[in-house]
Amino acid sequence: MMKTYTEITADPNAIVQDLLHGAGAVKITGLFSDQQIADARAIVMQHSEHDSEKVTHFQGAAEEASRINLQRRVWNLLAKGEVFSDMAAHPVMMDILRKFLGTEFIMGSIAANRILPGGPGQEPHVDYPYWDFHSPESHPVGLNGSFPMNAQVSVILDPFTAESGATGYLPGSQKELRYPTPEDKFFDHCEQMTGEPGDVVLFYGVTWHCAMPNRSDHDRSAILIQYLPKWVKPMEDMPAALPQSFIDAASPEIRQLIGLNYPYPEVLDAAKAGNTEGRA
Ligand SMILES: O=C(O)CCC(=O)C(=O)O
């Protein structure tokens, strides 16, 4: 069972322990105002009303393919409203993530997942950069979950209930880095990350999880933010997708998050002698 923290009680060290050795997920309340949630939700709804062809993933069984247009993504949210920069760089989250992923961590993606009434759930999975861990041989030998290369944040925009398809997850499954198999009977054992609009769930992405089917009569949207250590290749190419005016005006935190502080890969032949501070 995941623990709940408030903005005031959030102790980064305790949360890091919960992510690594406890349930693998925590809920934090009180980070966002009703206005911020309403703004974010309106933008997500507007951008997903007629645009269901965007890439999505973990789409579930073939028989659900006909309903896949009921699960909709909105990518590159930093470009779509200032509220998403406030969400990405919330100081309470930044503090926890510095402890979990190292002080110079980055953001790999900020997108919305909207599941309309009747929309299908996903297959249980682990998240990027482990999401092809069904082929462990494509990763370095001995890789395990003892140190994190991912943290996931869901900012909940609609009531997340058992009925509406709150994210399902198996507490403790982050302790062994592997994909769930049919024998694990994920759906018999999973709990759900239920919450109210404005609640935040922070989880370690090697925890088995998936969106569940939306059997309610209302939309079920969340902002999904992926954070990574500085040296993991991000999933969304944010510097390429954002206008130059956004980059010029970005705060130090947003510059860090979109990867502008970490120079590699770099053409080192062209690097100026005076520029080599910190390199071997
Ligand atoms: O929307 C959700 O509940 C979870 C989505 C998810 O896990 C994913 O797309 O990787």
Ligand SMILES: [Fe+2]
């Ligand atoms: Fe996921």
